[in-house]
Amino acid sequence: MTKPQLSYFKARALGQFPRVLLSYLSIDYDNNYIDKIDESIIDDLKYGQLPLFKDTNGFKLVQSMAITKYISEKYNFLGKTPEERALVDETISAVHIDVFTFIIRVFRGVEEKEKIQELIIPRFFAKWNQILGEKKYIAGGDSYTLADLYVYVVYEYIGYVLPFAGDLLYGGKFPHLDSLKEHFESNKGVAEYLKNRPVTERKI
């Protein structure tokens, strides 16, 4: 194959992290939208799940965080020192495991929506806003890393899935997060991705 390929459903969910990353880095890739996992793809899926990334050399990788880390390593998007790299890992873990998962649980009604205001916003979004105000980049280095991208994606995503959360977050209350969003959305690749991604009924 001449282009790397990313396979995932039409939903944003976890697939959006590698999709936004690939777009941001202007990597020419096959954005393979999957309706459902069937025999044509199941054998490629190590744990029976999407997303799946296939590199041009045939290397196959699953787990969205592994995919984004792998791509980022190739493009020096992971930080320059062990401490910076550790903070990148810390951030993407917090975004994926603590915030993203919580958003889905509130959406599905298995978690109280009040916790968004009580816990998720003060512990995570306010914290990231503070860090960005102090250090310019989430991982404390001298340029953007995957950590900044993950925070941007989940900041935009929470308002999409849970409009009440958007009301609590957006409109200048967290100016550094707004600037972060502005940075990523003014990127040509990301702007095009946002313009062209399919609207889904699933709302996640």
Place this chain on the structure above:
Amino acid sequence: MTTNKPSFSYFKVLVLGQLPRFTLYYFGTDFTDNYVDSIDDEFRKTLKFGQLPLFVDSDGFKITQTDAICKYIAAKHDFLGKSIKERAIVDETISAVHDDVIIPGYKVGKGVEDKKVIDTIISRHFTAFEKELAENKFIAGGDNYTLADLYVFAAYHYYKHLGHSEKFQNKFPHLEALQAYFESNKGIAEYIKNRPDSGKGI
């Protein structure tokens, strides 16, 4: 100038804290293992996202989030793989183990998840791990153990702790061998022997 010993803080339950603890003990790290009963307001203010686990290195560098802590420690010991592909499979494995094996196992143990998910995880994830070990001696496909092997061991060990030993029967000889390898490590053996029991089974 003296530097402090690194310290690790987490509750008594195994669930997430066991992963950095296994990693630290595996390497014979001299550190303070701080078992926390509950997070009070003062302590919570010092935690980046208000949560445990927390690792503080000897130079004062603080890191939270289980997998980030394990990777930070593993990086110091060349325990993350030698090539970009190997490193990718390490990330792939630790993500799958944490999100899709340890957390659901914990939730079933707590009674907030349907226990039929255990059978799915055994037939999907543990079977995949067994197959990888049968094909390559090491989970990440390199020539030595990595954090991926330790995570898979920890998951297997944890599921037995949660009471699912019978479901494994004799079907996972390579996972058994992996468990034997890690449990024969002096640091891990001592940790398992001496760790406090939370009394909660998780």
